Amino acid sequence: MFVDRKDAGEKLSIELEKFKDDNPIVLAVPRGGIVTAYETIKKFGFEWDLIIPRKIGSPRNKEIAIGAVSLDGTYLLNEEYIHMLNISDEYIGKELSNQIKEIKRRLNKYKGNESFPDVKNRTVIIIDDGIATGFTIQAAIKSIKKHGAKKIILAVPVAPRDTISLLKEFVDEVICLFIPDEFYAVGLHYKNFEQTTDEEVFAIVRELKRDI
Numbered sequence: 001m002f003v004d005r006k007d008a009g010e011k012l013s014i015e016l017e018k019f020k021d022d023n024p025i026v027l028a029v030p031r032g033g034i035v036t037a038y039e040t041i042k043k044f045g046f047e048w049d050l051i052i053p054r055k056i057g058s059p060r061n062k063e064i065a066i067g068a069v070s071l072d073g074t075y076l077l078n079e080e081y082i083h084m085l086n087i088s089d090e091y092i093g094k095e096l097s098n099q100i101k102e103i104k105r106r107l108n109k110y111k112g113n114e115s116f117p118d119v120k121n122r123t124v125i126i127i128d129d130g131i132a133t134g135f136t137i138q139a140a141i142k143s144i145k146k147h148g149a150k151k152i153i154l155a156v157p158v159a160p161r162d163t164i165s166l167l168k169e170f171v172d173e174v175i176c177l178f179i180p181d182e183f184y185a186v187g188l189h190y191k192n193f194e195q196t197t198d199e200e201v202f203a204i205v206r207e208l209k210r211d212i
Helices: 005-022 032-044 079-084 089-111 135-146 161-167 198-211
Strands: 025-028 047-050 054-057 065-069 075-077 123-127 151-158 173-178
Touching: 005 032, 005 123, 005 151, 005 173, 025 032, 032 047, 032 123, 032 151, 032 198, 047 089, 054 089, 054 135, 065 079, 065 089, 065 135, 075 135, 089 198, 123 135, 135 151, 135 161, 161 173
Parallel strands: 025 047, 025 123, 123 151, 151 173
Antiparallel strands: 054 065, 065 075
16 A cells, blocks of 8 residues: 555665666656656656557447547557447547547646657656556557667556556566555555546656756
């Protein structure tokens, strides 16, 4: 059980110290992921940026992920769901476009630009505050690979065992502090898991930019 994202981030930073000599770039997934990544970036002076993958929801229930997309348009689809729910290509195309627009809007809001992180030939450490199914993060991983990353590390405080097993196939290493026997939701493994506000993200981004 973690006290909050800051506590989880401090514990995660201990595990990430071993990458100090790799000159890595940390990609935080806002909003909660930037709070979790803060300690690692601050402590080791790692270069950092933001990565925002977005879920493509089903037409009837937006919570059901039928796909996911990253900033550069890299996407993956759950073909089984799409076939089962008889979802049209038109709907998928429109949702992909909408979610890419939303990613760009958020990046502009948080960091003032919508450029893709410079990951070519770099060790990339993706940090989030936890992962459930891992479906959305796969779109980010796929896009980072496409941009020529040398090595990809996924670092999270908590995730279910089957998700960890799945994601190990797509990255070089998964660092997960706690893998519960029974997993229901990320937030259940935090004493305080209140939603991170935009103001908190702005404050962290401002501080980290001052350190550059």
